[in-house]
Every structure is written in C-alpha cells, then in structure tokens.
Amino acid sequence: MIRLNNIHKSYEMGNNSLHVLKGIDLHIEQGDFVSIMGSSGSGKSTLLNILGMLDNYDKGTYHLAGNLISNMSEKKAAQLRNDMVGFIFQSFNLISFKNAMENVALPLYYKGVPRKKRNLIAMEYLEKLGLKEWANHMPNEMSGGQKQRVAIARALISKPKIILADEPTGALDSATSYEVMDIMKDVNESGISVIIVTHEHDIAAMTNQIIRLKDGLIHEIIRNGELKQFKKEFIHGLEAAKIPSYV
Amino acid sequence: MFDVDKWQEILATIKKNKMRTFLTGFSVAWGIFMLMILLGSGNGLSNGVASNFMNDAINGMWIWTGETTIPYQGMKSGRQIQFHNEDQDLVRKVSGVGVSSGRYFMGNTRYSYKKESGEYTTITCQPELIDVENLIIHEGRFINQIDLLQNRKVVVLGTDIKTALFKDSAAIGEYVNINKVPFKVVGICSEPGSTRNRNAYMPLSTSQMIFNGSNRLHNLALTINAQTLEESKAIEEQIRNVLGRKHKFDPKDEGAIGLFNKLEAYIQTMKIFQAIKIFIWIIGIGTLIAGIVGVSNIMLIVVKERTKEIGIRKAIGASPSSVIGLILLESIMITTIAGYIGLVLGTGLMELINYFMVQSAAAAAAAGAAVSDQGGNNAMFLNPTVDINIAFYSTLLLIVAGAIAGYIPAKRAASIKPIVALRDE
Numbered sequence: 001m002i003r004l005n006n007i008h009k010s011y012e013m014g015n016n017s018l019h020v021l022k023g024i025d026l027h028i029e030q031g032d033f034v035s036i037m038g039s040s041g042s043g044k045s046t047l048l049n050i051l052g053m054l055d056n057y058d059k060g061t062y063h064l065a066g067n068l069i070s071n072m073s074e075k076k077a078a079q080l081r082n083d084m085v086g087f088i089f090q091s092f093n094l095i096s097f098k099n100a101m102e103n104v105a106l107p108l109y110y111k112g113v114p115r116k117k118r119n120l121i122a123m124e125y126l127e128k129l130g131l132k133e134w135a136n137h138m139p140n141e142m143s144g145g146q147k148q149r150v151a152i153a154r155a156l157i158s159k160p161k162i163i164l165a166d167e168p169t170g171a172l173d174s175a176t177s178y179e180v181m182d183i184m185k186d187v188n189e190s191g192i193s194v195i196i197v198t199h200e201h202d203i204a205a206m207t208n209q210i211i212r213l214k215d216g217l218i219h220e221i222i223r224n225g226e227l228k229q230f231k232k233e234f235i236h237g238l239e240a241a242k243i244p245s246y247v
Numbered sequence: 248m249f250d251v252d253k254w255q256e257i258l259a260t261i262k263k264n265k266m267r268t269f270l271t272g273f274s275v276a277w278g279i280f281m282l283m284i285l286l287g288s289g290n291g292l293s294n295g296v297a298s299n300f301m302n303d304a305i306n307g308m309w310i311w312t313g314e315t316t317i318p319y320q321g322m323k324s325g326r327q328i329q330f331h332n333e334d335q336d337l338v339r340k341v342s343g344v345g346v347s348s349g350r351y352f353m354g355n356t357r358y359s360y361k362k363e364s365g366e367y368t369t370i371t372c373q374p375e376l377i378d379v380e381n382l383i384i385h386e387g388r389f390i391n392q393i394d395l396l397q398n399r400k401v402v403v404l405g406t407d408i409k410t411a412l413f414k415d416s417a418a419i420g421e422y423v424n425i426n427k428v429p430f431k432v433v434g435i436c437s438e439p440g441s442t443r444n445r446n447a448y449m450p451l452s453t454s455q456m457i458f459n460g461s462n463r464l465h466n467l468a469l470t471i472n473a474q475t476l477e478e479s480k481a482i483e484e485q486i487r488n489v490l491g492r493k494h495k496f497d498p499k500d501e502g503a504i505g506l507f508n509k510l511e512a513y514i515q516t517m518k519i520f521q522a523i524k525i526f527i528w529i530i531g532i533g534t535l536i537a538g539i540v541g542v543s544n545i546m547l548i549v550v551k552e553r554t555k556e557i558g559i560r561k562a563i564g565a566s567p568s569s570v571i572g573l574i575l576l577e578s579i580m581i582t583t584i585a586g587y588i589g590l591v592l593g594t595g596l597m598e599l600i601n602y603f604m605v606q607s608a609a610a611a612a613a614a615g616a617a618v619s620d621q622g623g624n625n626a627m628f629l630n631p632t633v634d635i636n637i638a639f640y641s642t643l644l645l646i647v648a649g650a651i652a653g654y655i656p657a658k659r660a661a662s663i664k665p666i667v668a669l670r671d672e
Contacts, residue, residue, distance in 0.1 A: 054562060054666040074661075075566045082564025093559045093669060097259045109252055110564040154563065 001065060001161065001193055002028040002051065008059035009046055020046045021057070022216035028195065030161070033188040035196045035204040038213035044197045045166060047213065051195065052085050052164045053077045065161060082110050086155025086192075090167035092147040094139040100126060100150045101135040107158040125153040129183065145176035152183055156192075163187060165196045169203055181206045201234045257577045260549070271545040272585030275648070278538035279586045279641060282531030283593025283633055287600075289527045291631025293520040298629050300513050302440035304470050306345070306479075307379045307509040310338070310486065311466035316502035320495055328494050328503050330464040337489050338467055343482040346375035347469030349451055353458060358447065359424045360412040367408050369425065369447050371454035372468075379468040380438065382448075387419045387434030394433075394450040400457070403434040405444035425449075428457055471510065479510045532644075539582070539648045546578050546656035554663055561665035571657040578653025579646055586645035590638060597632050604631070 009021040020043045028034055038044045049055035053069055062069045094103045101122045108118035126135050129149045139147055155163055169177035181203060188194045204210050210222040222230050261268045312328040335349040353369040377389045394401050409418050422429040437444040473479035483506060487498040496503035557570055
C-alpha cells in the first residue's frame, strides 16, 4: 500500500539547511493501524505530510497503491489526495463559516458530487458519528471532541484508502481522546489503513504498530506481539514515574 | 462555471467582512462614477459645440472680396477685388465644389406694408443658399430657379420682418414695398440657432436688374464635397488659384479674397474634442486603476487571511484552478457589482442634469418667445449623457478590471502549499 524507499527531506532555513528525514524505509500494508512517535523535531510530522502528498521529498521513492508519487502536478496531487487520503488534524481545521454538514460534504464537492446528494451523504456520516443533531451548527458552537468527529466524518466521506491523523487527540482531554481513538479503531476495522502521529504513549499503545523516529531515521518498529510488552513497559514506566512525585 | 456552492462561499466571505467589501467596492464604484461623469460632460460639451456647427451646413464655405495686400504681376497692393457672376461660374467648375450661391447684400432696405415699415438687410441669392445655410422655411417656399430665370419680384422674409410688418395676419401672397418696389411674399424663413431673423431673401437676378447691381456679387456661399481636412484644403487652394488667375492676385494673398471654410473649422474643433475625449478616458481610467489596485490590495489581504482555509481545501482535494476560481470570482463579483452601482449613479446623475437642462431650455425658449431678441439657445452643453455602448464597454472593462485585480492574489492563493497553510495559525 505505502512503500517508502530511502526518503530524504531537508528544509531551507535562510542560509542553513535542516536535514529532517535522513533516509526513511517504510512499508505499510492495507488495513494497518500505525502510530508514528518521536520527540519533537524527529521528523514525524514531515513524514506524515510526505505520506499525505502535502509536501515533496528530496530523494528516494514513494509508492502509494502502486503509483510513484514524485513531482506530480498540483492538480494530480489534489485529485489523488481527494481519492486516496483522509486527513485529521490536531486543530481540526474545519472551515469556520460552514456548518458541520457543509464541512463534511466539502471533499465530495471537489469530487463533483451534486449538492443535494453530497449533503445527504454527509448527513449519513454525521449520523454514524452521532452528530446528526449538530449538522446545522457552526464549528465554533461545538466542543473539541465534536469538532474532531466532524473532521473524521469529513476524512471518511470520500472513502479513502488511508487516514492520516496528525496529533488527532492533541487538543482533547483524555476521555474524549479515547472516544476518538475508539472511532479510529472502528475505521481501521472497516479496512482503511490508519496512520497516527502522536507523542502520547497511551494513544500509540492503542495502535497495532508503533514506528519510533529519532533524528530523521526510524529508530525502532514495535509490532503487534511486542506491543503488549510495550504497553506493560509503558504502564510500568508510568507507575514508576508517578511514585517519586507522591513520595 | 455557475456553481451554487462557489457563489455561496463567496457570499459567505463577503457577508463576514461587510466593511472591507464596502470599502473595496467603493473605490471601484468611485472610479467608474468619475469616468461616467467625465465622459458625460465631455460628450455634453462636444454635442453642444457640434450642434452649434450644425446651424450651417458643416461643409459650407464662404468667400468674400477684399483688397490685395501683396504686389502681383507688376500691380501694386491695395487693389479692390470685385466678384461678378462669372466668378461664380468659375468656382462652380472647381472639382469638389457642390452647390453654390452668389450673394449681393443690400443693407438698410426699406420694407413697408400698409402703415408698417422698417429697415432690414436684403440678401439676394440663388436657390442653393438654403442648402449652405440650412435655412428653415416656416411657410411657403424659398427662392426657386424659375424666380431666377424670370426675374420674378418675389421675396422670402425673415420671421422678425414678418411679425413686424404683418403682425398676425397672413403674409404669403401679399405684396411688400421694398425701396418702393412691390415684391410678392412667397415664404417665411428663419436661420437655425439664431434669434435675430431680420434678413430677407430675394432672387439675385431680380435684384441685380432692379437695384442696379449689374452683375456684381458681394460673396459666394457654397458647399464642398470633402471628407478630410486635406481634401478641403486642396479645394480651398484650387479656388484661390482660379480666382487669383482671373483677378490677377497672388493666390497666397489672404487679403484679396476672404475665405471661411466651415469644414476646416469643424474638423479642427472635432480634433480638439477627440483629444479632450482621450484625455478624459486617460483620467477616468487612471481613477479606475486606483480602484483596481485597491481591490487587488484587499484581495491580497483576503488571501492572507484565508491561507488556512485554502490549505484545508487543498488538503481535501481542491485543485489549484478551483482555488484561483474562488478568489478570482470574488474579486470580479465585487468590482462588477460595485462598478455597476457607480455606473448607474454616474449615468443617473448625468441624465438628471440633462433633464434639468432640457427643462430650463424649454423655459428659456418660452421666455425667448415672449421677449424675442433676448438671449440665445447657443448652448455650449447639450445632451451630456453617455451612450449605451460606452456603458457596455465600461461594464466589460470592470469585469476585466476585476479579473486583473483578482489575478495576483489568486495566483498567490493557488501557490500556497497546503502544509504551510495548515501550520499558519
């Protein structure tokens, strides 16, 4: 599904060039539920943006569903994004002057679906996410969790193959975060690959595979079996971390 | 291109920023408003002057005699030149000369009818004069060819003479005594654009016979068939040459014969108006450009403000062209609507001015009838309106202006990388 081969990416910062990704090799299958972790500056958001065709890479190859993604026209990239990828952002990124239903329907507008039909479909998705009553509310009238659910509905409406989520729970409290993660899990179970960038271990622990980035390289990949071990270690670490603060 | 969503989105942003939209629109509306007022005034001025020209045939030419000022072929200057009937024949043969009429003026001829009498100017002429001077016949007819051939004693009176001698009674068919010779009144006429119609017209041949004019002429009035300044100048030169040869004076001698070429004056005046029109367009378009720059500026700010929204749109599959369309359409919509308001207000104001001018002209005409000989309707300002074509082109100009105003911001918007836009908090 996703095949990255020796991906390099650097940013020009004035006279300095910042080498963010230093050769990433990655293979993600259809239906995977992956989280990308790493300290800030490790290149996790950059990697996600390259995966989502929001950003170009300098070197290497990136195949998405068999297509080589490199230096394609913006129009083609936009079309591919529309067909293949659904985005979920930390700050929700809903359009402020559109109500929930219109926000959800927007990707279909760019697919050329007639207005009535896409609003109908948008209502279906909102209903699935339990937001039917909120369809006519503007984003600023909704809570963070509701906004993120609208954003998820928007990401799902174009029936993408991959959901890319950049810190989807970063702006939410833990109860809401877990709700959102439950939804993500359901989405994954419907066959869509889900890739989440997060720095929260408990969120990462809910996925099937954790990719740890360090200084622009993949430091380790923790898979299913090892994940239980990871969870245990993490919880242990938490407890260990808690003890000194109470003593 | 018509897409409810696009329009709804544009309307939504406009609604959200009423003040900004108003200010943007105002600059464009003001630009087109000024353009319309300038063009309307320019048209008014040029129409006014053109209509004054129309009082005589535009292609009229008048030739009169004078004294030579340049010694020529051994003859001293200061020689008096006198036209005779054969001079008219000579001029008539010059190619490019249309109709012509010789004239012999008799100042202070005494007209009397029953107990009324007065002194007026008599112009003796040929039938063609009516074409040169665009005389208006109110009753009866003008001098005709048969009058001329039979030396008929007929006269066409100016309206003022008719009123003075006949009051309200009919004049046609009556006889007036002109220097004690009875003439039959065959027509009543007036000169266009004139309030003093104290001239009477009689056949040239009759007057030359009766009033001892022999075959002398005072001046020649004629029309010329020329389209351009050059053509009319060529005809003028030919006439000077022909008459110069006949009367033995230097064709360059401006004093020997006087010559007024209406077409030349007309073409030159119209050239001035052309220049004024161009000048007006330049000023008007300059004002409009200021408006366009204003719109462009505001749209750039709009794009900056909407960076994030554009980023979102691009992330979920908006192509660059759809983003360009969004910004471009908004800009075109603002400029077109605002410009249209300016257009309507500008032409409306000019129509209003026109309406009041027509009203006051009608009032002046009514007053002028009561107190004749007072004031004139030689308005320098006539019909100061902008014709529909100009309004149409202005609208087109506005749409183009809107597109230009939106182009740079739209280009900027389209080049926004979604990732940069999404980081833009």
